[in-house]
Amino acid sequence: MFIVCVLEPCCEKTHPGYVPQPKPYYVRTPGWSDSCNHPRGERRKATLATYEDKAAAEEEYYAKAGGGWCTTDGWFFEGKMPPEGKRFRIMPIVGTLNTHYEHAEPVEIPFPTIQMAREYAGEYHEYPDGARRKHILFNIVGDKDTVVRWSAYNIEIGLELTPGTWA
Numbered sequence: 001m002f003i004v005c006v007l008e009p010c011c012e013k014t015h016p017g018y019v020p021q022p023k024p025y026y027v028r029t030p031g032w033s034d035s036c037n038h039p040r041g042e043r044r045k046a047t048l049a050t051y052e053d054k055a056a057a058e059e060e061y062y063a064k065a066g067g068g069w070c071t072t073d074g075w076f077f078e079g080k081m082p083p084e085g086k087r088f089r090i091m092p093i094v095g096t097l098n099t100h101y102e103h104a105e106p107v108e109i110p111f112p113t114i115q116m117a118r119e120y121a122g123e124y125h126e127y128p129d130g131a132r133r134k135h136i137l138f139n140i141v142g143d144k145d146t147v148v149r150w151s152a153y154n155i156e157i158g159l160e161l162t163p164g165t166w167a
Helices: 054-064 114-122
Strands: 003-006 047-052 074-078 087-095 138-141 148-151
Touching: 003 054, 047 054, 054 074, 074 114, 087 114, 114 138, 114 148
Parallel strands: none
Antiparallel strands: 003 047, 003 074, 087 138, 138 148
16 A cells, blocks of 8 residues: 655645746845745645555655655655554744744644654755755654654653744
């Protein structure tokens, strides 16, 4: 069994190959984004598809996630996907050198194993602005909660984290 998980675009601005109009002069700053205005919960949704044929699964994965949409494009897995409530998500730490660091919302993509989530968070991902970064500080939490299952910086296993609180 082969499973493909991808984040589907919610609108043209989150679709692969989207090219924004030229930016007006007053918004030509490095932090300006062309992302859509949908609330976070309505943005790209993770979809899971199961295949018996590896070639068909790979074709689906590379057609949708192989091009690099954002930090969490998707994954390809050989094996059985655990049921909801037994999966894992990445909960990164966000902030800048000028501000405090806080727990971000967990990413939308569910992972079948902690190890797979760890490897995914540790990989370099290409962002829409062309930068390549990886998550250095992050926790692995459940797919239906924010209870720590594994931590990159020694947070106690079993501790429930709240998005937006200091890390």
